[in-house]
Amino acid sequence: MTSSDSQTSEDLAVEEAVLESVATGLPRTLGDLGGLVRIPGIAWPSFDQTQLERSADAIAELARDTGIFDDVRVLRAAIPETDEFGQPAVLATRAARNGRPTILLYAHHDVQPPGDDALWETPPFEPTVRDGRLYGRGAADDKAGVMAHIASLRAVADAVGDDLDLGVALFIEGEEEYGSRSFAQFLSDNSDALRADAIVVADSGNWDADTPGLTVSLRGNARFTLTVRTLEHASHSGMYGGAVPDAMMATIKLLNSLWDADGAVAVDGLDQRDAATPEYSEETLRDEAGLPDGVSPIGRDSILSRIWNKPAVTVIGVDATSVASASNTLSPEVTVVISARVAPGQSGADAYAALERHLRAHAPFGAELTFSDVDLGDGFLVDTSGWAVALTRQAMADGYGAAPVDLGVGGSIPFIADLVREFPEAQILVTGVEDPHARAHSPNESLHLDTFRHAVRTEALMLTRMNRITR
Known part of the structure; x- marks a missing residue:
C-alpha cells in the first residue's frame, strides 16, 4: 500500500x-x-x-x-x-x-x-x-x-x-x-x-x-458445564450427615482448589503472558468495576496484567437446591458452569485440557465428574x-x-x-x-x-x- x-x-x-x-x-x-x-x-x-x-x-x-x-x-x-x-x-x-x-x-x-x-x-x-x-x-x-x-x-x-x-x-x-x-x-x-x-x-x-x-x-475462553455426583439418590442429612459426602460439599472443596489464597488461578498448565501494562490504580478499578471499599482485589502483580495477560476462572452458574426448596437433605449431585479466560497466546483447547486435568486430579472423596457443553475460543x-x-x-x-x-x-x-x-x-x-x-x-x-x-x-x-x- x-x-x-x-x-x-x-x-x-x-x-x-x-x-x-x-x-x-x-x-x-x-x-x-x-x-x-x-x-x-x-x-x-x-x-x-x-x-x-x-x-x-x-x-x-x-x-x-x-x-x-x-x-x-x-x-x-x-x-x-x-x-x-x-x-x-x-x-x-x-x-x-x-x-x-x-x-x-x-x-x-x-x-x-x-x-x-x-x-x-x-x-x-x-x-x-x-x-x-x-x-x-x-x-x-x-x-x-x-x-x-x-x-x-x-x-x-x-x-x-x-x-x-x-x-x-x-x-x-x-x-x-x-x-x-x-x-x-x-x-x-x-x-x-x-x-x-x-x-x-x-x-x-x-x-x-x-x-x-x-x-x-x-484473552481466549474455555467454558464448560461440570456435574459433581457423590450419591445415587438424596439422603437424610441427619441420618447420614458426617459419614456421607454430599455433592455440594464436594463441589465447594473442588472449586476452592482452582484459586490460591490471593484469589489467583492455581491450575498447572494455564499460561500467562509477560507484557507491560499502563498505569492503572486500585481506585480506578473500584470505580469502574463497582468494587466496594471493604472488598479487596484478587491476584498479584499489576492490576491490568491480571485482567489482560493472566488467566481467570469464574463460576457463572450453579444448579442446586434453591433456598426456597431447602430441606435437610444430602444432595446427590450439583452442576456448575465454569468460564475461564485464557491468556493471549494459549489456545482455548490447551487451557480446557489443563482445567479438566486439574479438576479430575482434585476431585474429593472420589466424586464422579462429568464434563459437557464445552465451548472454546482462542x-x-x-x-x-x-x-x-x-x-x-x-x-x-x-x-x-x-x-x-x-x-x-x-x-x-x-x-x-x-x-x-x-x-x-x-x-x-x-x-x-x-x-x-x-x-x-x-x-x-x-x-x-x-x-x-x-x-x-x-x-x-x-x-x-x-x-x-x-x-
Whole structure:
C-alpha cells in the first residue's frame, strides 16, 4: 500500500467536510440508534426470533440508504454439524475502484437478554438519554458499533461523493452474543464478498470516555458445564450427615482448589503472558468495576496484567437446591458452569485440557465428574506493524483529540480466530465505542454520547484516508 506522507490542502478540505457531515448527521444517527435499541433482537431460542429478522431488515435498509453499496442482502449460514441455520446477518458490498483497498466493517446487531427488568432504572428496550449517556440494551454493545459504521459511511459518501473509490464490505452479524455458531460457515460461504485488506471489528472499548483505545490483545475462553455426583439418590442429612459426602460439599472443596489464597488461578498448565501494562490504580478499578471499599482485589502483580495477560476462572452458574426448596437433605449431585479466560497466546483447547486435568486430579472423596457443553475460543494478538494500524492510530488521535492507548482486553472475541484463518493477509483492527462505565451485558447498559461522537469522527477520518491509498 502506498500513500502520500503529507496531506494537501485539498485533502484537508475533504476531511473538514467529512467531520462537518459527521456533526450535522449526529441527530439522525442517534435517532436511528434509538430505533435499533427498541428492537429486542436476542438470539437465545427462548426469545422471539422474529425480532432478529426485524433488526437485520432495519440495518439492511440503513445500508441501502447510504447510497454507496452495489449489493445489500440479509443472509443466513448453516450451523455446522446440525440441520439448523444461524441468525440473519447483513452483508453489503461495494467493489474497490482505481486501485484502492477494500475495508471490511464488522459489528453485531443481536444483544444480551435484559435480565431482571427491576434492576433497570428505565425500560431496557426504551432508549433513554440522561447525563450525557444513552441507556438501553444494545445501546453500547453493539448497536452503537453498527451505527458508527453507518454514520461514518454516510459522512464520507456525503463529503467525497463520486471520488469515493474505496472498496467496502459491511458485515453485521446476528448471533455474536449466542456464540457465533454459524460465523465460520458464513465466512466460507461469502469469502469472495468479505475479502479485504483491513478488517475493523467495532466491538471493544476505550481507555476512558475521552481517550481512544486500539485493542491489541484479547484473552481466549474455555467454558464448560461440570456435574459433581457423590450419591445415587438424596439422603437424610441427619441420618447420614458426617459419614456421607454430599455433592455440594464436594463441589465447594473442588472449586476452592482452582484459586490460591490471593484469589489467583492455581491450575498447572494455564499460561500467562509477560507484557507491560499502563498505569492503572486500585481506585480506578473500584470505580469502574463497582468494587466496594471493604472488598479487596484478587491476584498479584499489576492490576491490568491480571485482567489482560493472566488467566481467570469464574463460576457463572450453579444448579442446586434453591433456598426456597431447602430441606435437610444430602444432595446427590450439583452442576456448575465454569468460564475461564485464557491468556493471549494459549489456545482455548490447551487451557480446557489443563482445567479438566486439574479438576479430575482434585476431585474429593472420589466424586464422579462429568464434563459437557464445552465451548472454546482462542485469544488474539495484533501485529501492530502494518499500515492500517498506523493509519488508525492517527485517525483516533485526530478524531478524539487525544493520543490512543494500545489496550489489552480481558474479554474474548473468539470469532477473530476465524477471520485470521479465512483472511490471513488482512490486517485486523479491533476498535469500539464503549467507555469503562458502559456496563455491557449488565442492567443499565449505556453509551457515552461524546465517546460515540468521537468514535464516528475517527472512523470517518480512517475511511477518508484509506480512500487515498493505492493498493
